[in-house]
Amino acid sequence: MLTLTKDRALALALLLIVAVMWVESGSIRPPTSWQPYGSALFPRILLVTIALLSVVILVRSLFTKVAPPASGRGVLTEWFERRKTVVALFVMFGLYAALLPVLGYIVATMVFLIASLALLLGVDTKRKWAINLGISCTLVPLVFVIFRYGLNVWLP
Amino acid sequence: MTNFFLQALAEVGNPSVLGLIIIGVLFGIVGGSIPGFTVTMAILVVFPFTFAMDPVSGVSLMVGVFVGGYSGGIVSGVMLGIPGTPSSITTVYDGYPMAQRGEPGRALGIGVMASFLGTLISVAVLVFFGPLIASFSMNFRPWEITALIVFALTLVAGLSNGALLKGLLAAAIGLLITTVGYDRNSNLRFDFDLPALGSGFEMLPVMIGVFAFSQLLGNIEKLNDEKSSAQKIDTNVTIPYGLIMKDIASQKLNTLRSSLIGSLIGALPGTGGTVANFVSYDQAKKFSRHPEEFGKGTPSGIVASEASNSAVAGGAFVPTLALGIPGDLPMAIMMGVLILHGITPGPMMFEQNPVLVGAIYASLLIGAIAMVLCNLLLVRWFAKISLIPQQILVPAVLMLCAIGAYALNNNVFDIWVLFIFGVIGYLLWKAGVPLTPLILGVVLGNNLERQLFRALELDPNWLTFLTRPLSALFLALAVASVVFSLYQDRKVKRLQQTTRSP
Numbered sequence: 001m002l003t004l005t006k007d008r009a010l011a012l013a014l015l016l017i018v019a020v021m022w023v024e025s026g027s028i029r030p031p032t033s034w035q036p037y038g039s040a041l042f043p044r045i046l047l048v049t050i051a052l053l054s055v056v057i058l059v060r061s062l063f064t065k066v067a068p069p070a071s072g073r074g075v076l077t078e079w080f081e082r083r084k085t086v087v088a089l090f091v092m093f094g095l096y097a098a099l100l101p102v103l104g105y106i107v108a109t110m111v112f113l114i115a116s117l118a119l120l121l122g123v124d125t126k127r128k129w130a131i132n133l134g135i136s137c138t139l140v141p142l143v144f145v146i147f148r149y150g151l152n153v154w155l156p
Numbered sequence: 157m158t159n160f161f162l163q164a165l166a167e168v169g170n171p172s173v174l175g176l177i178i179i180g181v182l183f184g185i186v187g188g189s190i191p192g193f194t195v196t197m198a199i200l201v202v203f204p205f206t207f208a209m210d211p212v213s214g215v216s217l218m219v220g221v222f223v224g225g226y227s228g229g230i231v232s233g234v235m236l237g238i239p240g241t242p243s244s245i246t247t248v249y250d251g252y253p254m255a256q257r258g259e260p261g262r263a264l265g266i267g268v269m270a271s272f273l274g275t276l277i278s279v280a281v282l283v284f285f286g287p288l289i290a291s292f293s294m295n296f297r298p299w300e301i302t303a304l305i306v307f308a309l310t311l312v313a314g315l316s317n318g319a320l321l322k323g324l325l326a327a328a329i330g331l332l333i334t335t336v337g338y339d340r341n342s343n344l345r346f347d348f349d350l351p352a353l354g355s356g357f358e359m360l361p362v363m364i365g366v367f368a369f370s371q372l373l374g375n376i377e378k379l380n381d382e383k384s385s386a387q388k389i390d391t392n393v394t395i396p397y398g399l400i401m402k403d404i405a406s407q408k409l410n411t412l413r414s415s416l417i418g419s420l421i422g423a424l425p426g427t428g429g430t431v432a433n434f435v436s437y438d439q440a441k442k443f444s445r446h447p448e449e450f451g452k453g454t455p456s457g458i459v460a461s462e463a464s465n466s467a468v469a470g471g472a473f474v475p476t477l478a479l480g481i482p483g484d485l486p487m488a489i490m491m492g493v494l495i496l497h498g499i500t501p502g503p504m505m506f507e508q509n510p511v512l513v514g515a516i517y518a519s520l521l522i523g524a525i526a527m528v529l530c531n532l533l534l535v536r537w538f539a540k541i542s543l544i545p546q547q548i549l550v551p552a553v554l555m556l557c558a559i560g561a562y563a564l565n566n567n568v569f570d571i572w573v574l575f576i577f578g579v580i581g582y583l584l585w586k587a588g589v590p591l592t593p594l595i596l597g598v599v600l601g602n603n604l605e606r607q608l609f610r611a612l613e614l615d616p617n618w619l620t621f622l623t624r625p626l627s628a629l630f631l632a633l634a635v636a637s638v639v640f641s642l643y644q645d646r647k648v649k650r651l652q653q654t655t656r657s658p
Binding site: 006007009010014021024025028029035036037038039040042043046047049050053054056057060083085086089090093094096097100101105109112113116117120121131135139140143146147151152153154155156 | 205332344552559566571572575587588
């Protein structure tokens with residue numbers, strides 16, 4: 001069985017996206033009588049280009065020998081295991097985006113900053129907690145004041 | 157020319173604009189001096205603060221960040237031995253050994269002065285060549301502009317560290333992103349029945365997501381023990397002014413040569429500070445009477461490195477302002493700032509917005525002066541700031557990115573765009589796809605499509621692109637740049653195989 005390498009994963013993911021977008025491009029309005037080419041032409045040129053380049057990357061990757069993962073676990077499992085912190089940070093940011101309109105800027109940002117600093121700095125000493133809370137309680141109101149009163153930009 | 161420059165100088169000389177330039181320079185130096193933060197990140201973080209400003213103020217602030225950012229790499233390069241930005245890698249070669257032998261103030265002072273002179277020379281290049289190129293390109297019709305954009309994209313993709321295929325792929329993905337939403341004929345494309353996609357993706361959240369997320373989270377992945385060794389550094393620096401002046405006076409030719417190399421390389425799409433840095437360092441070594449001193453803490457090495465990377469700033473403005481083709485990533489973002497303020501860079505900018513062009517020149521000059529003063533007066537503080545650990549920096553910058561994206565239209569959807577493109581950018585980066593061509597594609601996509609269709613409406617025959625001399629030349633150059641990159645890739649691979657085999 002073929003091992004999933006980054007080139008293969010990239011090429012397959014892009015080919016899938018190209019297929020979906022090609023189907024979707026069928027619903028773009030066709031050209032009128034005064035237009036030599038329609039609105040679908042440019043994206044379709046790009047989709048074909050992406051598909052061709054992806055196929056070349058895929059074919060090239062098939063000629064490259066790849067050792068199976070040493071741990072015996074799946075490639076994806078190993079990938080996620082090694083990037084637990086990064087994945088957690090992404091999840092936190094997604095939650096922040098979801099909570100921002102609900103909780104408002106001050107509360108949502110404070111929660112996001114405290115949680116992400118705790119994740120990256122650790123929570124094992126009082127000093128780390130002091131740094132965490134010090135940064136969060138200074139930065140969040142400061143940014144609010146600059147945007148709201150300095151730049152007249154409303155934050156949620 | 158003199159008239160509009162004086163008018164621009166009067167606008168930039170306004171205390172509030174001067175204050176913005178100084179703030180920009182300070183922030184740029186801080187950004188440049190923190191390893192892993194980079195000039196581009198500093199520009200992206202400050203960008204949202206310009207939304208509520210008039211064009212001159214916004215652009216002046218950004219120019220300040222730009223000038224400060226390119227010089228900021230000196231601090232961490234000299235103090236920590238870690239280049240603050242990729243464009244100050246060779247500064248470390250001589251700056252760090254000089255600091256280690258007890259002369260950090262001298263190394264920093266030489267770097268700052270060389271940076272200042274490099275910026276001044278590059279401004280002269282910009283003032284002289286910008287209008288010349290712009291007036292020449294006034295004759296460009298849609299065929300020539302289309303071919304020029306294609307050439308710029310292939311050039312940037314080809315210079316993506318031996319990943320030509322992925323570079324081209326990234327450029328195409330960037331262009332594809334711009335096709336979402338209503339097109340110029342008011343036809344809806346790729347909305348997937350989601351009303352929010354009708355207006356397409358804003359350039360800023362896409363750029364921040366693709367670049368900042370991948371960079372910040374990449375830094376988290378790479379966290380190592382640099383921090384613990386860095387904290388042992390003595391940040392109590394004093395600058396020996398007399399000695400620095402002597403050093404700089406003995407480096408006149410080196411400064412001029414390195415600044416011209418930086419300006420020239422900055423003006424070429426896709427190259428930027430890193431390439432300029434290496435080329436000028438190499439040239440300085442070749443021309444030196446004591447090449448054996450390079451890498452051991454010679455002032456010549458620091459001058460070559462810093463004069464060239466700062467000269468990139470002025471040089472990179474030449475194609476951006478004159479042709480509307482950004483030379484590198486920070487310039488692509490600068491172009492985004494101009495577009496956001498309703499100004500389209502290109503040949504017409506010199507006719508339609510001469511005061512703004514003059515304001516850019518003036519901001520570069522004032523920014524260079526502010527950069528020297530800030531660096532020399534506050535170097536101890538910058539040295540301390542460069543020790544901020546990534547664990548603190550990353551959440552704070554992510555928060556600023558989110559607020560910046562929101563503030564663009566007061567719309568939470570833009571934060572989601574930032575998030576989604578952050579995930580996409582991170583995954584593409586992990587797959588070895590260079591992100592600069594993607595961002596350039598996002599910046600140039602709408603213009604490319606507009607020019608292509610204008611050309612086809614004037615003449616539906618595609619062969620016209622090949623029968624018009626200039627557009628044919630640009631297309632030939634595009635093909636040549638791809639072929640040359642392929643040749644280079646093969647050569648590098650062959651060399652690697654030869655060195656591996658016994």
